[in-house]
Amino acid sequence: MKSIRNAGIVGVGSYVPPRVLTNQEMESIVDTSDEWIVTRTGIRERHIAGPDEASSDLGLEAARRALADAGVDPGEVDLVVTATISGDMIFPATASIIQHRIGASRAAAFDIGAGCTGFIYALTTGAQFVASGMYETVLVVGADTLSKLLNWKDRTTCVLFGDGAGAAVLKPVPEGYGVLGSVLGSDGSGTDLLKVEAGISRRPASHETVDSCLHTIRMAGSEVFKFATRVMGEAALGVLDKCGLRAEDVSLFIPHQANTRIIDSAARRLGLAPEKVFINIENYGNTSAASIPLALDEAVQGGKVHPGDLLVLVGFGAGLTWGACAVRWGNGSDD
Numbered sequence: 001m002k003s004i005r006n007a008g009i010v011g012v013g014s015y016v017p018p019r020v021l022t023n024q025e026m027e028s029i030v031d032t033s034d035e036w037i038v039t040r041t042g043i044r045e046r047h048i049a050g051p052d053e054a055s056s057d058l059g060l061e062a063a064r065r066a067l068a069d070a071g072v073d074p075g076e077v078d079l080v081v082t083a084t085i086s087g088d089m090i091f092p093a094t095a096s097i098i099q100h101r102i103g104a105s106r107a108a109a110f111d112i113g114a115g116c117t118g119f120i121y122a123l124t125t126g127a128q129f130v131a132s133g134m135y136e137t138v139l140v141v142g143a144d145t146l147s148k149l150l151n152w153k154d155r156t157t158c159v160l161f162g163d164g165a166g167a168a169v170l171k172p173v174p175e176g177y178g179v180l181g182s183v184l185g186s187d188g189s190g191t192d193l194l195k196v197e198a199g200i201s202r203r204p205a206s207h208e209t210v211d212s213c214l215h216t217i218r219m220a221g222s223e224v225f226k227f228a229t230r231v232m233g234e235a236a237l238g239v240l241d242k243c244g245l246r247a248e249d250v251s252l253f254i255p256h257q258a259n260t261r262i263i264d265s266a267a268r269r270l271g272l273a274p275e276k277v278f279i280n281i282e283n284y285g286n287t288s289a290a291s292i293p294l295a296l297d298e299a300v301q302g303g304k305v306h307p308g309d310l311l312v313l314v315g316f317g318a319g320l321t322w323g324a325c326a327v328r329w330g331n332g333s334d335d
């Protein structure tokens with residue numbers, strides 16, 4: 001093993017399925033309104049995967065784009081880590097499917113399941129492999145198709161989610177750049193607040209589980225809301241403190257896109273001006289593990305991220321889980 005070094009994000013990419021489902025269309029599916037959805041969540045439309053599109057299909061395209069952005073050949077990738085809670089199958093891992101289809105022939109692969117915090121967990125894990133010296137090139141993918149896990153008769157959940165994928169390529173960068181630090185957390189006492197209960201070992205699939213809608217997402221929305229408004233600010237301040245940084249140092253805050261009211265409350269807690277907070281929920285809804293890399297890619301492609309910038313990425317989700325990463329963009333050569 002080599003000594004500890006920094007892992008930087010050297011390429012990003014994202015992909016959403018072409019089918020757009022607007023709030024107006026949602027009004028014909030459940031008893032809801034564009035006005036309710038926009039004022040309570042900030043969502044105007046979301047992208048929905050087709051019957052033949054699975055999470056690996058979205059993740060594969062995001063990964064291709066991230067590798068092209070980084071100028072990295074798939075054969076150079078040492079490890080594929082995929083954050084997902086809606087993988088193609090119960091097993092094998094969706095990461096292995098992406099690893100094969102992208103041609104990362106010598107890469108190891110595994111999935112991480114931490115709900116909507118999955119990308120923060122996966123980025124932190126991938127960065128550790130680079131930092132330790134075990135691997136040079138890690139591909140981190142966040143891919144979810146929660147539309148496949150929704151009860152389309154439950155208006156309290158089906159209006160909130162969308163499908164998508166985002167990816168990042170990690171490589172060693174000079175000290176002071178890349179992933180400067182992370183905080184990760186879990187409180188399993190909140191298991192029942194957000195879950196898909198049936199389909200594996202606790203409640204194997206049966207006619208009864210299907211009839212009772214136990215294969216779809218159930219969420220205690222207001223409980224998750226209270227948890228999220230607390231942990232998002234705490235996790236962001238926690239990672240800054242760990243890195244010896246302050247909220248004033250943040251160039252761009254890239255939060256999990258679940259609800260603009262949750263994001264606004266975290267931004268207020270950090271004292272961040274609106275231009276330092278990246279929000280794209282209106283076009284995508286909550287894309288689970290894809291939301292943060294999708295937002296990061298859009299911010300980068302939109303010219304909102306510059307070499308030397310300090311980014312704070314923060315997520316929360318099922319588990320309950322939460323996490324944050326502080327990232328210094330670039331590698332020092334072009335600051």
Ligand code: ACO
Pocket residue numbers: 031032033036037040041114115116117155156157159194219221222223224225228258259286288316317318
């Ligand atoms: N359209 C119209 N009315 C609705 C809808 C809808 N789609 N959904 C709920 N309502 C109604 C409710 O029935 C309720 O009516 P009532 O007062 O007559 O009972 C009313 O609106 C208010 O419902 P609340 O649940 O109190 O609304 P709230 O302001 O809390 O907003 C929401 C609900 C948007 C779900 C909010 O609680 C939230 O965002 N929670 C966090 C969810 C979240 O972030 N989840 C993702 C976690 S990430 C992961 O790991 C997958």
